[in-house]
Amino acid sequence: xxxxxxxxxQQLVSxxxxxxxxxxxxxxxxxxNTYNSVNSLLDTLALDLAAxxxxxxxxxxxxxxxxxxxFGIKDVYMVQGTYTTASxxxxxxxxxxxxxxxxxxxxxAGAIPLxxxxxxxxxxxxxxxxxxxxxxxxxxxxELVAGGSSGGSAVNVAKEYTVxxxxxxxxxxxxxxxxxxxIYGFKPTYGRISRFGLMxxxxxxxxxxxxxxxxxxxxxVLNVMSGKDPKDQTSITSSEISEAAIATSxxxxxxxxxxxxxxxxxxxxxxxxxxxxxEKLKVKGIAVKELGFFKSDILVxxxxxxxxxxxxxxxxxxxxxxxxxxxxxxxxIETYAVTRSENFSDETKRRIVGGNQVLSQGFSDEIYxxxxxxxxxxxxxxxxxxxEVDIILSPVTPNTPPKIGDSLKDPLAxxxxxxxxxxxxxxxxxxxxxxxxxxxxxxITAAKNNDELVLQxxxxxxxxx
Numbered sequence: 001x002x003x004x005x006x007x008x009x010q011q012l013v014s015x016x017x018x019x020x021x022x023x024x025x026x027x028x029x030x031x032x033n034t035y036n037s038v039n040s041l042l043d044t045l046a047l048d049l050a051a052x053x054x055x056x057x058x059x060x061x062x063x064x065x066x067x068x069x070x071f072g073i074k075d076v077y078m079v080q081g082t083y084t085t086a087s088x089x090x091x092x093x094x095x096x097x098x099x100x101x102x103x104x105x106x107x108x109a110g111a112i113p114l115x116x117x118x119x120x121x122x123x124x125x126x127x128x129x130x131x132x133x134x135x136x137x138x139x140x141x142x143e144l145v146a147g148g149s150s151g152g153s154a155v156n157v158a159k160e161y162t163v164x165x166x167x168x169x170x171x172x173x174x175x176x177x178x179x180x181x182x183i184y185g186f187k188p189t190y191g192r193i194s195r196f197g198l199m200x201x202x203x204x205x206x207x208x209x210x211x212x213x214x215x216x217x218x219x220x221v222l223n224v225m226s227g228k229d230p231k232d233q234t235s236i237t238s239s240e241i242s243e244a245a246i247a248t249s250x251x252x253x254x255x256x257x258x259x260x261x262x263x264x265x266x267x268x269x270x271x272x273x274x275x276x277x278x279e280k281l282k283v284k285g286i287a288v289k290e291l292g293f294f295k296s297d298i299l300v301x302x303x304x305x306x307x308x309x310x311x312x313x314x315x316x317x318x319x320x321x322x323x324x325x326x327x328x329x330x331x332x333i334e335t336y337a338v339t340r341s342e343n344f345s346d347e348t349k350r351r352i353v354g355g356n357q358v359l360s361q362g363f364s365d366e367i368y369x370x371x372x373x374x375x376x377x378x379x380x381x382x383x384x385x386x387x388e389v390d391i392i393l394s395p396v397t398p399n400t401p402p403k404i405g406d407s408l409k410d411p412l413a414x415x416x417x418x419x420x421x422x423x424x425x426x427x428x429x430x431x432x433x434x435x436x437x438x439x440x441x442x443x444i445t446a447a448k449n450n451d452e453l454v455l456q457x458x459x460x461x462x463x464x465x
Contacts (some may be wrong), residue, residue, distance in 0.1 A: 169207045397419075
């Protein structure tokens, strides 16, 4: 699909449509939707901003490319004066006192926020079922999960309720739902986009990223959000990616992880489709190398060891004192305990307990520090690989989306569904899901700070497959 942003921009400039009519149409679609993709609508804010865009156009003023473009926001981002619930009981009445840097940059460019989108509570999940607002339904087949944790964001883009949405990716939470709903989802290099105003899950892998229906829209939104932010010391300076820079691909050699494809866990059709894609690339003159990598169980256990430890620390502040739905008990300690036990979901409690366990005396050396050591080994493995190949290509997930309800019965199976995404998160690499190559898409990954190369190769694939 061509750029929706550019198409709508031209319609606004030529006065084929008004911004108010466009925003109202999208709000109506969101109100009527049956996919549980909405936590709250920002209708008053959106319509006020749309009226200003219309007035600007009526006065003959020039508008920017993103001005008047309606977008969605995963409900883990602060937007001043709006509910920011993280799909949780604890924060169901919490209103943001400020706006996240990434969202503010989009609004400064004139984009119009429409909706806070349903997701797994605090990002804890891979199916968007761990939410007080009801499971998000897959845009292709409503009996299946939407993926997670950015499920509502992916569905809204797939159904064209939003032109693009902003998700969050810690271990695959943009890429997996993008694959399940047949759209593009990008996790940029860690630090390329400021995390200020994003509710922290695992701070060392949390990434802000866009979901859209075209590579060009991913590029446009990525450029606006990128850049160093004094409010986030992990943010980095990055160069803008031009349309011309990604029009032709410089990729000559790709690699893929042989053990991913030969795993007993991979769906037969996903495996077959992936290998067919590899053969098509060979025909196009791309050199292909088989690469060795860590086993899925090592990747998943390393990721969850570190992510649970970090989320236990990050969520320790949520005890009802300064934030959230406080439940009074006989004394302060009991108040903390009841507030957290009654307001956190089972999955969130599972991750907090696991995180506290690996950080506790007697276990931190044995488990947590070993997890950090394995993470270093994973990064070293990537460094060696990218001396030999330009791009690593992989399936997004081993399996197709399960039916709603199945993941909740088997948390371990849900964790293992992240086997093909978490390694790239631990390596802090730029990775894009494209809706081609297998029924749940492909992942394109490059070395750190080579985000441009990822988008280049995505354009090449779009014209090749």
